[in-house]
Amino acid sequence: MKNICCVLLLSIVQPVLAQTKLEKALTNLENNYEQEKVYLLTDKPQYAAGDKIWFKSFVFDGYSRSALSTTLFVELYNADKKIIDWKTILLTNGEGSGDFQLKDNLPEQVYFIRAYTPYMTNFNEDFQIVKTIPVYNPNSTESLMVSKSSDWSAKAFPEGGTFISGIPSKVAVRLSGNTSLPENWSGKVVDAQNPNVSITTFKSFDKNVASFKITPASGKKYQVIIQDNAGKSQTIDLPQVADSGIGLEVYSSKEGIKYTLKGVNLKQQLQNYKIVGTINNHLAYKANIKQLTNEATSLIPTKISNGANGILQLSIFDEQDNLVAQRLCFIKPGQLKLEKAEIVAQNIKTTPRSFNSIDLSPESYFKNYTVLVSEDDGTQKPEEENLLSGLWLTGDFTSKIDSPAQYFSKTANTEALDALLISEKWQRFDWNSVLSGAAPAIKTNSQPYLSYKIKPIKNGSLLINTSVNLILRLGKNEPSINQFITDQNGYAYLNNINYDEPLDVSLFVNSESDKGSSGTDNLFVTVEPLVNPTTFKGNFPGTKYTLVKSGATKTLSPSISRAINTQKNNKKIDNADVQIEEVKLVGKKQDPKEELDKQLSSGMFSAMNSTIFDFVNEDQHVAGSNNILDWLQGRAAGLTFQRNSSGVNVPYIRGQQAKLYLDETPTDPSMIANLPVSNIAMVKILKGAGLIGDAVAIYTMKGNMKSKNNEKDTQKNNSSIIKGYDKPSEFPIEMLDNDDPAKKIENDTRETLYWNPNLFDSDYVPPRIKFFNNDSAKQYKVLIISFDEDDNILYDQEIFK
DSSP: OOOOOBBOOTTTTOOOOOHHHHHHHHHHHHHHHHOOOOEESSOOEEEEEEEEEEEEEEEEEETEEOOOOOOEOOOOOOTOEEEEEEEEEETTTEEEEEEEETTOOOEEEEEEEEEOGGGGGGOOOGGGGEEEEEEEETTTEEEEOOOOOOOOEEEEEEEEGGBBTTEEEEEEEEEEEOOOOSOOOOEEEEEEEEEEEEEEEEEEESSSSEEEEEOOOOTEEEOOOOOOOOOOOEEEEEOOOSEEEEEEEEOSSEEEEEEEEEEEEEEOOOOOOOOEEEETTTTEEEEOOOOOOOEEEEEEEGGGGGTEEEEEEEEEEEEEEOEEEEEEEEEEOOOOEEEEOOEEEEEOOOOOOOOEEEEOOSSSOOOEEEEEEOOOSSSOOOOSOOOHHHTTTGOOOSSOOSSSGGGGSSOOHHHHHHHHHHTOOOOOOOOHHHHHOOOOOOOOOOOOOOEEEEEEETEEEEEEEEEEEEEEEEETSSEEEEEEETTTSSSEEEEEESSOOOEEEEEOOOOOOGTSOOTTTTEEEEESSSOOOOOOOOOOOOOEEEEEOOOOOOOOOOOHHHHHHHHHHHHHHHHHHHHHHHOOOOOOOHHHHHHHHHHHHGGGGOOSSSEESSSSSOOOOOTTTTSSHHHHHSTTEEEEEEEEETSEEEETTTTTTOOEEHHOOOOOHHHTTTTTGGGEEEEEEEEEETTTTTEEEEEEEEETTTOOGGGGGGGOOOOOEEEOSOOOOOOOOOOOOOSSSSGGGOOOOSSEEEEEEEEEEEEESOOOEEEEEEEOOSSEEHHHHHHEETTOOOEEEEEEE
């Protein structure tokens, strides 16, 4: 949302013209307080161990997709703040996607996903998104339960932050707590000297807030007594009643935001008081009260936000530019500026495993869609958070808000949202700091894509101000030669790297004194990333869950039982594919690879179901990989990898962590990761091999063995690997059922039927949502999100039957 600075000249209100301390502060604010926020959409609210978490990230600068950052770090933590996995996500127009594969043996507990851009690390860590992810495991010794306790506290917030004698004031009451808040609560206001007589009463709008109106009197002490539906009560004090000051009353409607100022016992009444409205740290409105008066009223039109929704912070300053009142309000509540998807055709069936399709209009202004289709069984509770609540509310506030999505639903209570905003404070900047001229220290500048620092060394010495040749090869593409001149510290730089395949960097130096050498002798090169993740220093938010010891029989929710069954179905298909690959290896006539296998492996490590990679007799083209574990990715059916906390790939076979052997001796991934590939003679993938089970066995060169790998493909000290961005997996949309008996699925229980974070509308292929039903779905929940070139929002969530 692009802001328009608006100045209104109604009656006694006129524009601020002088370059005051406040004016300088506004310039400081415009120039130094640009900030980002993240919303993370996941395909499900909860998972079973072994599931895959699909996610789509949206990065905003205010209320528009951010153009500041092209890199997003997404990290998965357990409850002990130990990092489980992380992804480096490429952002295009503020959007990026990825996935986490959960291990089968993850303990049942609450996990957390943290997402942030490098630029966001310049500001308060509390504004980085931390998403709660409950993960269930039927084999875990503990079980997640929703806490029944409701340990809450309450605070009262007069509108504008002032409580002035004789001026009617709207007061918001806000509940907060680390666990669940009570469903219903109510309260009354009393005079502390006469607590048995209610001045006024109120009922909660929702779990978070309530509000009431009161006209305080001088010398009185007021208290609020709150009681929840379980009988718990708490008494809190209202602020001391002031004999002078200003009262601020705000009302937001479709025409604009009307504000009224009332002064009491002010020396020059409201003369020279300033009204400043900011949206997303940018000036949107300013005015000055010119005349002597104790009351001023004006209407701020909705054009200050181009008619879009968002939060306006209204701040009042006295004649000395001191902040005396402030208030947050939502622009056009109840009239959300949202577009609906243009559906031109649909083919929806509810028969088991039927094919379904939804065609979107190719003539729409929206060209790139995020689509999620899930089974809707009619029992799901309203969603607790969504893109709208992340964009318009929780992305900018650090306090915990229960079910923020409710404030932007079709049945939203605009009074509840207004009371919530009375109880909140805009903390992305502090007026006192801005007025003093202070600005955030920007240590990490926003830069396009990834950058790396190359450090070439020859004969143990840095190559300073020296011309060097770097051969760059992306994946399996042809290499290119690039000449660089190192700086005074001996570094060369690779900037704007936006690849999702490994980039091999090899160093060559031409020298008159090196005649007869290979050009790589005594050369060493290291690569250091310049865009790095940061350590999480804060604490995870409290949740409504608690862990209890599991009983003899563990009860699983229907959704988790279905997820576990879906995993079994996927493994059945994967195992069938593995067996097909293994059959291809059986019956081959004896060849050098078999001779090598007999020479290196013992009987215990011999199995029919094995895949062998021969590095002695075959050219395996190992360049482009840091180590043998990286090289093995995608080369054997059923073999996958997950990175551990040290960044080393750990092998998994059929979803279970595989054993690792070096020359038939048990070892660990870090040992293998440091083993030079040139020393490896053979790698053997074993599946269900007798006492060994599922394993990866690595054998080193013996005697006079020599590698057949071309010299150019052998990893040497003069080369290094740049990983780049993590490439998202492809969501499977094919039907699980199959004529092959080995792949026959008895019960299809998929909950997520379709996930596409980048459904494009091209000139040749109109956007079509296509998916297969599971065995039980009778209706489908379809979520469609998109943004046009002006960042207008398409947000459409419908039920198809």
